[in-house]
Amino acid sequence: MWTEVLTSCSGYPLRAKRRASRIIVDAHILQEFRAITGDRGLITSQEELKTYECDGLTNFRVVPLAVLLPRSTEQVQGIVRVCHRERVPFVARGSGTGLSGGALPVKDGVVISLARMNRILEVDLPNARVTVEPGVINLEVTGRVAPHGFFYAPDPSSQSICSIGGNVAENAGGAHCLKYGFTTTHVLGLEVVLPDGSLAHLGGRTLDAPGYDLPGVFVGSEGTLGIATKVILRIVKRPECIQTLLAAFGSTSDAGAAVSGIIAAGMLPAAIEMMDNLAIQAAEAAVHANYPNCGGLLLVELDGPAAEVEALMRQVEEICRKCGAGQIRVAQTEAERAVVWKGRKAAFAAVGRISPNYIVQDGVIPRTALPRVMSEIGRLGAEAGIRVANVFHAGDGNLHPLVLYDRRIEGQEHAAEVLANRILELCIEAGGSITGEHGVGEEKKMMMSKMYAEPDLETMQRVRCAFDPEHLSNPTKVFPRPRLCGEMPGEYRPHPLEVAGIAERF
Amino acid sequence: MAAPLSASGAGTGIADPWDDLRAIAGGEHLRAAGPVDGVAGVQPQMVFEPSSETELAAALRYGNAAGLGVVPRGGGTKSCWGNPPVRADLILSTVRLNRVIEHAWADLTVSVEAGCTIQNLQNMLAEHGQRIAVDPLWPERSTVGGILSTNDSGSLRIRYGALRDLIIGITIALPDGTLASSGGKVVKNVAGYDLPKLATGALGTLGVITRANFRLHPMPHNIRSFTFAACDLGDANRVMLAVQDSSLTPAGLQVRLTAGAVPAVDVRFEGTVAGLAAQEMVLRKIVAPAAETVTSDAVWQAREGLWSSAEAAAIAKFSVLPASVTETCGRIGHLADSLGVQWRAVVQGTGLGWLRLEASRAAAIHEVLHTLRPELERVGGSLAVLHRPAAMPAIDAWGSAGDAFPLMLSVKQQFDPRGTLNPGRFIGGI
Numbered sequence: 001m002w003t004e005v006l007t008s009c010s011g012y013p014l015r016a017k018r019r020a021s022r023i024i025v026d027a028h029i030l031q032e033f034r035a036i037t038g039d040r041g042l043i044t045s046q047e048e049l050k051t052y053e054c055d056g057l058t059n060f061r062v063v064p065l066a067v068l069l070p071r072s073t074e075q076v077q078g079i080v081r082v083c084h085r086e087r088v089p090f091v092a093r094g095s096g097t098g099l100s101g102g103a104l105p106v107k108d109g110v111v112i113s114l115a116r117m118n119r120i121l122e123v124d125l126p127n128a129r130v131t132v133e134p135g136v137i138n139l140e141v142t143g144r145v146a147p148h149g150f151f152y153a154p155d156p157s158s159q160s161i162c163s164i165g166g167n168v169a170e171n172a173g174g175a176h177c178l179k180y181g182f183t184t185t186h187v188l189g190l191e192v193v194l195p196d197g198s199l200a201h202l203g204g205r206t207l208d209a210p211g212y213d214l215p216g217v218f219v220g221s222e223g224t225l226g227i228a229t230k231v232i233l234r235i236v237k238r239p240e241c242i243q244t245l246l247a248a249f250g251s252t253s254d255a256g257a258a259v260s261g262i263i264a265a266g267m268l269p270a271a272i273e274m275m276d277n278l279a280i281q282a283a284e285a286a287v288h289a290n291y292p293n294c295g296g297l298l299l300v301e302l303d304g305p306a307a308e309v310e311a312l313m314r315q316v317e318e319i320c321r322k323c324g325a326g327q328i329r330v331a332q333t334e335a336e337r338a339v340v341w342k343g344r345k346a347a348f349a350a351v352g353r354i355s356p357n358y359i360v361q362d363g364v365i366p367r368t369a370l371p372r373v374m375s376e377i378g379r380l381g382a383e384a385g386i387r388v389a390n391v392f393h394a395g396d397g398n399l400h401p402l403v404l405y406d407r408r409i410e411g412q413e414h415a416a417e418v419l420a421n422r423i424l425e426l427c428i429e430a431g432g433s434i435t436g437e438h439g440v441g442e443e444k445k446m447m448m449s450k451m452y453a454e455p456d457l458e459t460m461q462r463v464r465c466a467f468d469p470e471h472l473s474n475p476t477k478v479f480p481r482p483r484l485c486g487e488m489p490g491e492y493r494p495h496p497l498e499v500a501g502i503a504e505r506f
Numbered sequence: 507m508a509a510p511l512s513a514s515g516a517g518t519g520i521a522d523p524w525d526d527l528r529a530i531a532g533g534e535h536l537r538a539a540g541p542v543d544g545v546a547g548v549q550p551q552m553v554f555e556p557s558s559e560t561e562l563a564a565a566l567r568y569g570n571a572a573g574l575g576v577v578p579r580g581g582g583t584k585s586c587w588g589n590p591p592v593r594a595d596l597i598l599s600t601v602r603l604n605r606v607i608e609h610a611w612a613d614l615t616v617s618v619e620a621g622c623t624i625q626n627l628q629n630m631l632a633e634h635g636q637r638i639a640v641d642p643l644w645p646e647r648s649t650v651g652g653i654l655s656t657n658d659s660g661s662l663r664i665r666y667g668a669l670r671d672l673i674i675g676i677t678i679a680l681p682d683g684t685l686a687s688s689g690g691k692v693v694k695n696v697a698g699y700d701l702p703k704l705a706t707g708a709l710g711t712l713g714v715i716t717r718a719n720f721r722l723h724p725m726p727h728n729i730r731s732f733t734f735a736a737c738d739l740g741d742a743n744r745v746m747l748a749v750q751d752s753s754l755t756p757a758g759l760q761v762r763l764t765a766g767a768v769p770a771v772d773v774r775f776e777g778t779v780a781g782l783a784a785q786e787m788v789l790r791k792i793v794a795p796a797a798e799t800v801t802s803d804a805v806w807q808a809r810e811g812l813w814s815s816a817e818a819a820a821i822a823k824f825s826v827l828p829a830s831v832t833e834t835c836g837r838i839g840h841l842a843d844s845l846g847v848q849w850r851a852v853v854q855g856t857g858l859g860w861l862r863l864e865a866s867r868a869a870a871i872h873e874v875l876h877t878l879r880p881e882l883e884r885v886g887g888s889l890a891v892l893h894r895p896a897a898m899p900a901i902d903a904w905g906s907a908g909d910a911f912p913l914m915l916s917v918k919q920q921f922d923p924r925g926t927l928n929p930g931r932f933i934g935g936i
Contacts, residue, residue: 211907216703240753266724308781459686466916
């Protein structure tokens with residue numbers, strides 16, 4: 001009985017029996033894996049594999065055939081060489097906090113967890129470089145260099161648990177990327193295990209390495225071009241002064257007008273965050289950040305030389321008042337700032353306090369489209385009978401609408417998904433993007449065709465073909481359809497399933 | 507290193523490619539190339555100036571099918587950069603694709619055609635008090651597509667990053683005629699692969715850039731520059747590192763070096779009056795005992811100065827770690843002096859430097875470059891030769907891409923399998 005269609009290395013469909021997935025990693029392959037990682041680096045029991053069936057996006061689940069936990073670049077290479085020879089697809093995984101299903105296992109594939117490669121290898125303060133293994137936690141980098149007055153700038157909300165390898169895959173952002181840029185801004189070089197198991201060094205410790213900017217294209221490729229095993233990061237000197245202003249507005253439109261005023265005044269704040277009333281309520285319920293109960297809350301952070309920050313903060317206050325801000329507070333000490341940020345950073349999880357289920361959406365619009373898109377989101381939500389809480393990185397137009405629903409009410413989950421997708425369409429119509437920092441992954445690959453024309457996607461996939469012609473590294477993600485990489489005549493290579501007699505070409 | 511791409515091409519049995527191209531081009535903007543159109547010493551046959559990106563794509567597709575070597579060109583200010591092309595038949599000039607398509611000033615973004623000069627673009631942006639925060643060479647002539655393809659950055663980089671950090675979207679024409687866009691018009695966007703970065707610095711070997719979108723920055727309200735005469739090279743590097751290790755936020759930090767003279771360190775700040783005053787005080791404490799000298803804003807064009815009357819000089823760009831600037835420049839000085847070569851350099855705080863070498867004996871210049879490159883590569887740096895005097899023995903322009911080279915070759919083969927675009931000019935014969 002033929003029940004599934006697989007896609008082989010050469011792009012030809014294969015038919016396989018359902019039992020194929022059990023057989024594909026047969027004893028000798030497992031034996032090889034075990035020889036590479038040792039017993040403790042190989043997970044095959046069903047109960048343990050379940051831990052890896054999804055990442056931070058829990059509505060897609062696939063149990064992998066095996067999970068490997070290498071401790072060195074050589075082990076990663078060994079594993080990938082076996083995968084390449086046997087045409088077993090693999091998915092690299094960091095901390096599994098991704099929100100687009102980027103680390104979702106693929107059917108009949110293995111997961112390579114980089115969690116045990118978690119050493120900070122080198123700290124070079126005079127040159128502001130830190131070299132890490134991919135399993136190092138984002139916040140640990142700052143932790144290591146903070147005593148010397150440095151920090152690592154990308155700060156996704158999950159920074160206390162997410163890994164640098166995962167950040168590299170997703171080109172993670174965070175609240176402060178308005179001023180400091182994204183992961184790609186701070187990754188200077190990478191050691192990468194390519195999908196055939198070979199090793200390549202992209203970029204380096206110095207700037208403008210000769211040749212193509214391969215770190216530029218590798219960062220944010222969502223694990224589809226290979227596995228980073230070392231990452232050279234740039235660290236940043238901690239500013240002399242940081243001040244965070246909290247301003248309460250009657251509506252998000254008023255708060256949005258203040259953002260426009262700040263930008264028009266020629267300022268580049270370190271962060272500008274906005275929350276609507278529902279998001280404020282959720283944050284209050286969860287972490288008691290002592291936010292004013294208002295229609296639109298603005299959080300503006302300025303950093304730099306003290307005299308500069310003080311002069312600019314006065315201007316920000318004035319702009320906020322002109323735009324109708326009621327309460328305005330400026331947090332100046334580290335402790336005060338921590339409280340202000342606590343509510344914002346906890347906002348996603350906090351929504352769980354006011355709704356049993358919710359979807360975290362991630363879209364981008366040109367900042368000026370904010371009032372229009374907000375009112376449209378409100379209208380669509382009311383029409384569908386679904387509440388939407390809104391948290392924005394307002395400075396760069398990155399929206400995080402939280403679509404609230406109750407799975408127990410029939411049809412509501414579906415309606416919420418429809419609404420969440422509709423919001424992305426609004427972003428595209430406004431000239432924006434379907435993702436600002438969470439990635440495309442599994443979740444949004446079908447939306448890619450709405451954002452880009454077919455030739456655009458085909459062109460991107462040429463890069464994939466250059467790195468991974470056999471589509472082994474996190475296949476089936478990012479793009480709606482794989483591109484066949486050069487139907488070049490070559491030696492015929494049977495799929496392992498074919499060899500095993502459980503699949504045939506048709 | 508793998509073998510360079512195929513060097514076969516024009517003159518391989520094509521009757522008269524230009525007649526067919528005239529049909530695409532309409533004749534008016536297709537003309538015979540003259541001596542001024544030479545590309546690193548190679549004389550192309552024709553120049554085409556398309557009026558639209560679809561026309562450009564059609565011509566490129568034609569050239570690709572006909573086996574021509576196609577050289578994209580903006581302002582032509584850096585036509586000597588890179589290795590001489592192994593074929594150069596057709597120049598595709600973006601000179602007529604020069605519109606600023608949309609300046610969304612309230613969103614701090616701009617969409618611009620590749621042939622727009624940097625100065626024209628900056629003038630338009632300035633109407634709304636904004637700028638693209640780059641200061642490339644010869645802005646009045648260099649174009650958007652040209653500075654992207656050569657990844658040219660100047661002194662603003664230390665504060666605002668390189669072009670890779672400012673570009674947010676791109677459209678390129680591929681040799682098969684595909685016009686592909688990626689990225690977009692918003693600053694934050696992680697949908698799909700980052701082709702804007704891939705095209706930046708690719709020297710037009712993957713596709714012809716037809717338009718680009720950038721994030722913008724507000725013009726600074728106040729600017730102040732300072733120049734200090736350092737005691738010696740070590741003192742200059744000490745100042746540069748101390749500034750970067752302080753709470754200061756310089757929007758320019760460089761050292762200018764001339765054989766036999768004391769190094770001059772330039773620092774620039776942007777911001778509020780109060781902020782500038784405070785930063786100046788901190789700066790003076792840091793730089794002491796280096797003495798302040800008369801400062802002019804012209805110091806930030808020092809890179810251009812290296813190129814003046816450069817026919818008999820070699821000009822190279824090098825990249826080292828910020829803390830290695832002293833050591834590198836000391837070594838350059840020692841090498842150059844020992845071989846009787848005059849040298850001047852401008853080195854940014856980021857570790858990127860531009861070096862001019864001049865000598866009556868061109869072979870001596872060659873020897874400096876040839877000796878220096880492997881030394882820099884051994885410590886993770888690089889050296890690209892941007893310009894060489896005609897009399898100098900040939901030298902590869904780029905140096906080594908290490909174990910990433912096979913991957914670069916694969917990328918090239920995916921985008922330009924026939925080796926149509928700028929054949930042989932880029933790294934490793936790409």
